[in-house]
Amino acid sequence: MSGFAPPGPQPCDARSPAARNRDLLLAHFRVNLARHAAYPVSLILEQLSYLVGLVVSLVLWRHLFTRLPTFAGWSFDDVLVLHLFGNLFLALFHSLFMGFHSFHAIVRNGRLDTWLARPVDPRIAHLAASLKPEELLNRLLALVPLILYMRSRGIELDAGRLAAGLAAMLVGLAAFACIQLVWCYAAFWLDKSDAILAFLDLFYGFYRFPLDALPGVAQLALTLAAPLLLAVTYPARFAAGGASWTSLLAVCAASLAVLAGWAWAQERLWRAGLDAYQSPGG
Amino acid sequence: MMRGAVLRTLTSFTAYLQVGLRASRAYLFDCVIGLATYPIEVAITYLMWRLFLTEGAGAMTHREALAYYALALLVARVGPSRFVSFRLESEIASGGLALYLVRPAVPWAAIAGRELAPAVVNLVVLTPVAFLVTTVALGRLPGVGGFAFLMVLAVGVQTLLRLIVGTAAFWMLQIMGLVHAVDLVVRLASGGVLPLTVFSAGVADALAWTPFPLLVWVPIQAMMGRLEPPGVAWHGAIGLFWLVALLAVFLALWRKGVRGYVGYGT
Incomplete structure (x- = not known):
């Protein structure tokens, strides 16, 4: 009898697949955070960089609002709320899902085999290995001065609206993540997916702008292809008090529809991709 | 025996031909998407900005904004x-x-x-x-000479800025935040987001x-014919x-970073 253990859960491991995936995510989160915490100066410098980016963006908007009273119905205070939502979105997206940018590499070099041989979902395994908890920490800390500035300007967000806006943002975030996954799977047929992902990256830069200033057709196209409007612009507008509960429900319904569509495509393409996968790398 | 060897050779050749073709297709696809x-x-x-740029005194026309x-x-x-x-x-x-x-x-030259x-x-x-869009939008041929000369300098300056930011990696574990912050400053101060005319005269003069x-x-400005030869020379x-x-x-x-570099990565 050889010592080879077939892939799959060991007899003594009574955890469910979901519990194993969860434990894997938490373990990687802790390890990655500890790795970055070991270099505090680097962490602080990186955090300061995010703060500088935020300040520069707000200075621009402050200047623009000296030249016009409102921008497409947004006041400067509303733009502050937009920045809060935009940066939260980016903090979550970058720390959780940005690692999928390197997914094509593990398909091309054949390393996906190692994930396939383990008793966890390969997608979760790759997600866990590429988590960036330090990004989450840095970006969230950079928001503290923004929140203090908002309070100093007397901006008090209604707790119910804020919570509902954040929930809507999370649905939009999930839709955005599904879209990224779908494009990542192009690597199964094309070897590379950086160009398509760079296409998605193009939209991140617009998170600090009120995208509902775009014409309706452009908003619709953007909503289907890269739902930054659903994840950031509309929830921020709602939290700032510029939209009704009914419109938020409509946004949530649209987000769920986009999420369902892309999640379905994601699952189908994942299966098709695995069928096409030949592990030619080495 | 002989037949098996030939078949294996042909199969290997075909499989790796497919891999090679896929790689070529990937580069072409990258290029097209880009x-x-x-x-x-x-x-x-x-x-996004058309309403802001085309309203108020000294504003651009829609065509100028598009060309910009x-x-x-x-x-x-x-x-x-x-x-x-x-x-x-x-x-x-x-x-x-x-x-x-x-x-x-x-x-650094190889990497750049x-x-x-x-x-x-x-x-x-x-x-x-871009030339076609500019010509149609402005109704005249763009000024190519000054543009080309200034672009050579711009690419050089931009490359050095990027490399300087990259050297931060000698002392920092991760430079993503720094790259994004510098990128934002450069885009705003260079007119990449909005024309510099949106800033007050003092800010524009300082910039x-x-x-x-x-x-x-x-x-x-050179391309749109708003910069005379002395202006091109000055810039x-x-x-x-x-x-x-x-x-x-x-x-x-770079010298300071390389002196302290230990190359301990994997």
Whole structure:
């Protein structure tokens, strides 16, 4: 009898697949955070960089609002709320899902085999290995001065609206993540997916702008292809008090529809991709 | 026996031919997607800011605003992207720089050259498109000579800025935040987001002494025929000054970084 253990859960491991995936995510989160915490100066410098980016963006908007009273119905205070939502979105997206940018590499070099041989979902395994908890920490800390500035300007967000806006943002975030996954799977047929992902990256830069200033057709196209409007612009507008509960429900319904569509495509393409996968790398 | 060997050879050949073809297709696809994002980015940026730019005193016409963004985003794509900084970071953090250091090639020049390749493709394919849009939008031929001269300086200055940011990886574990912050400052101060006319005269005058307007605003002014030859020469002189100054700063940082480099990555 050889010592080879077939892939799959060991007899003594009574955890469910979901519990194993969860434990894997938490373990990687802790390890990655500890790795970055070991270099505090680097962490602080990186955090300061995010703060500088935020300040520069707000200075621009402050200047623009000296030249016009409102921008497409947004006041400067509303733009502050937009920045809060935009940066939260980016903090979550970058720390959780940005690692999928390197997914094509593990398909091309054949390393996906190692994930396939383990008793966890390969997608979760790759997600866990590429988590960036330090990004989450840095970006969230950079928001503290923004929140203090908002309070100093007397901006008090209604707790119910804020919570509902954040929930809507999370649905939009999930839709955005599904879209990224779908494009990542192009690597199964094309070897590379950086160009398509760079296409998605193009939209991140617009998170600090009120995208509902775009014409309706452009908003619709953007909503289907890269739902930054659903994840950031509309929830921020709602939290700032510029939209009704009914419109938020409509946004949530649209987000769920986009999420369902892309999640379905994601699952189908994942299966098709695995069928096409030949592990030619080495 | 013989038949089996022939079959195995043919199968291997066909399989790896497919792998090679797939790689070629991937590069072609990369190129096409990269180029296809240009009109989308121009459209979103123009639609986003059109109301702001075309209202009030001294405003642009819609056609001028469209031409402005067609050129601004062309200039941004002809210059080196932030991936120059990320590549330098990757080589430093992974220990790959050690391999460059033992080669006769100049490491930072090799890294910058490799990352500038997509910019060359953009230059060849997108420039005629941007020229066409500008000519149609403005109703006259653009000023190509001054633009080309200023663009050479702009690419040099931009490359050095990217490399300087990349050297931060000698002392920082991760430079993503720094890259994004510098990128934002450069885009705003160079006219990449909004024309510099949106700033007050004092701010615009102060910016004129920095290297930033040369990166987007100044070449566009030359292209749109708003810069006379003395203006081109003046901005060229400022650009040359910054080229030399930034090269000196970069080389100082590079030498200091390489001296302390241990290449412990995997």
